Amino acid sequence: xxxxxxxxxxxxxxxxxxxxxxxxxxxxxxxxxxxxxxxxxxxxxxxxxxxxxxxxxxxxxxxxxxxxxxxxxxxxxxxxxxxxxxxxxxxxxxxxxxxxxxxxxxxxxxxxxxxxxxxxxxxxxxxxxxxxxxxxxxxxxxxxxxxxxxxxxxxxxxxxxxxxxxxxxxxxxxxxxxxxxxxxxxxxxxxxxxxxxxxxxxxxxxxxxxxxxxxxxxxxxxx
Numbered sequence: 001x002x003x004x005x006x007x008x009x010x011x012x013x014x015x016x017x018x019x020x021x022x023x024x025x026x027x028x029x030x031x032x033x034x035x036x037x038x039x040x041x042x043x044x045x046x047x048x049x050x051x052x053x054x055x056x057x058x059x060x061x062x063x064x065x066x067x068x069x070x071x072x073x074x075x076x077x078x079x080x081x082x083x084x085x086x087x088x089x090x091x092x093x094x095x096x097x098x099x100x101x102x103x104x105x106x107x108x109x110x111x112x113x114x115x116x117x118x119x120x121x122x123x124x125x126x127x128x129x130x131x132x133x134x135x136x137x138x139x140x141x142x143x144x145x146x147x148x149x150x151x152x153x154x155x156x157x158x159x160x161x162x163x164x165x166x167x168x169x170x171x172x173x174x175x176x177x178x179x180x181x182x183x184x185x186x187x188x189x190x191x192x193x194x195x196x197x198x199x200x201x202x203x204x205x206x207x208x209x210x211x212x213x214x215x216x217x218x219x220x221x222x223x
Contacts, residue, residue: 004031009124012037012073013053014060014081019104019140021049022113024080027120028052032078037069049113060088078120095133096123102141112140195219 009032013024021036028034034053038060058065066088073079073090083101090097098120104112116138123134199205199213213219 006030006032006121006124009033009077010075011035011078011080011120012069012076014038014079016082016100017104018049018106018109019112019116020080020082020100022110023098023116023120024053025049025051026114026117027078030121035072035076077124080116080120093132094127096120096127096136097133098123098136098138100138100140102139104140108140112138192219 006027009027011024011027011032011034013020013034013036015021015036015038024034024036029052035056036050036053037056037058058069060066060069070088070090073088073095074092076092076095079090079095079097081097081099083099098116100112100116119136119138123136127133195210199210200207205213210219
């Protein structure tokens with residue numbers, strides 16, 4: 001029998017905007033059991049994003065519903081919600097909570113949703129190593145779509161130093177984990193910049209062998 005990649009995963013989506021709905025749809029498409037709780041903004045706009053989901057009409061603002069939802073979340077792997085959603089007591093240390101802050105737009109909602117889904121999957125992988133869930137946050141206001149980049153002076157970019165001392169402003173990674181931050185580690189490599197690391201450090205070539213590769217033209221580096 002065919003097993004879907006996320007067939008063992010259960011997700012609760014606290015209904016909100018298009019980005020969260022799309023993120024949950026991506027997880028559902030990968031086999032996760034997605035439970036959409038409540039009704040979000042402009043349901044007609046997210047109808048297509050709600051395929052492959054179960055619906056639950058619990059009102060997260062109601063105290064009794066919160067108690068039921070809290071019990072549900074002890075049996076859930078991922079919780080998707082927006083900033084400002086009612087706080088729910090959760091006794092599930094392995095739960096991954098993904099929170100969307102800021103305001104999405106029609107042009108970036110799908111990209112934000114994809115980033116949310118990717119972060120959630122990365123958090124599941126991390127949980128296999130640690131046994132603990134994560135609290136992840138994505139700011140819709142600072143999200144940029146590759147191919148439509150803001151000017152280099154735009155807030156939110158980080159400065160990266162090249163080997164020749166040149167400074168470049170680049171967008172930080174969109175995928176983030178609460179206890180394992182992501183950041184820009186390296187600029188684009190110059191030709192042959194990491195030959196020693198790869199060929200000597202990783203595969204153990206001697207200096208003589210490395211020199212022979214250079215002499216024969218097998219290494220087309222500037223060094």
